[in-house]
Amino acid sequence: MAKQHLTFTLNGSPVEVLVDPRELLIHVLREQLGQTGSHIGCDTSHCGACTVDMNGQSVKSCTVLAVQAEGARVLTVEGLAGPAGLHPLQEGFMQEHGLQCGYCTPGMLMRAYRLLQDNPNPTEEQIRGGLAGNICRCTGYQNIVKAVQYAAKKIAAAQGE
Ligand code: FES
Ligand code: FES
DSSP states (O other), X not given: OOOEEEEEEETTEEEEEEEOTTOBHHHIIIIISOOTTSOOOOSSSOSOTTEEEETTEEEETTSSBGGGGTTOEEEOGGGTSBTTBSOHHHHHHHHTTOOSSOSSHHHHHXXXXXXXXXXXXXXXXHHXXXXXXXXXXXXXXXXXXXXXXXXXXXXXXXXXX
């Protein structure tokens, strides 16, 4: 099958790769672009470990063909921290012990990132609902919710400065 040229913006920088038309975005991110933060946790589109942000929406990158990312803005967990340091969500996961094995964490962070972009002051129920497509087999979710609440407060405080 003929390869296709694919160009898109990854974590703020332009990238160009040759892809098979049937290749999935998660494979291109991990295998061609070295962005191994996004994980593959299932074969059924259920776990959310592969979640990235594409054009301002959360997508499970195991369900997106790489060619669908043509011209898109893609943000992965590698691009979440800023020049000033960790993103408040990353800090929140550390402070509130929002992870154990860490396998789900990159997907949780990216989903929570979009959740807070869309709703900076979510209720606990909205956080739980927003993360419903991301499975964690370790934590019981309680500390993940606290981590998102920590980040929401920190972002709000920074904006009030
Ligand atoms: Fe499980 Fe994508 S790898 S939803
Ligand atoms: Fe292990 Fe979530 S911390 S799967």
